[in-house]
Amino acid sequence: MALSSQDQLKHAVARAAVDEILPMLDRQTVVGIGTGSTANCFIDALAEYRHDFDGAVASSQATADRLKKHNIPVYDLNGVGTLPVYVDGADEINHQLHMIKGGGAALTREKIVAACAQTFICIADGSKHVDRLGGFPLPIEVIPMARSYVAREIVKLGGDPVYREGVVTDNGNQIIDIFNFMIDDPLDMEVRINSLVGVVTHGIFAVRGADILLLGREDGVARYTAS
């Protein structure tokens, strides 16, 4: 079956991410790996080198399952400590390499694994690159009993919260997506939403943004670094 051009871009950035990390790998290296269709392309490309590194820490059960299918060992983050690199996709990424993530509901584990990584490489197709975050609805993972409270607080901040019905995160929590919520200052908004009681995490990744962006475009993969 022929791949769509967006799928081809995902494969191209996944391959570029493998090339980027190959010099970092040795038999002791444990790699942090994100969640989603672009991260899946990365896992499939990395599997070719599975004897050149030790294993991976997964940001979701879905990612752990895919790694195991490739016979790549999956480790508990608590037993690993600092990771040299974390590779993941994004729903949006701006020019400062701040992101919105969590479209796949894996945001909390993604943020934890990213926090433990020395280098965060974001892989995305060109449609994800934006001047201003917020076109993509911002996901918030909430403790279930706090869902309505958090939603009311989000309305006060100017957003339109929508409960992502039927979705339970790997941590047993629920997701609210905030629509119509353009974000001028991602660092400030990340901290403000973090301070709401009942919020587990949300999808603004600015305090720990990406260090490197590999962006798939029709004319090739562009590489950006955080300034």
Ligand SMILES: O=C(CO)[C@H](O)[C@H](O)COP(=O)(O)O
């Ligand atoms: O944050 C995520 C999952 O929680 C993903 O990285 C994000 O949704 C991008 O996914 P895809 O690569 O499928 O477009």
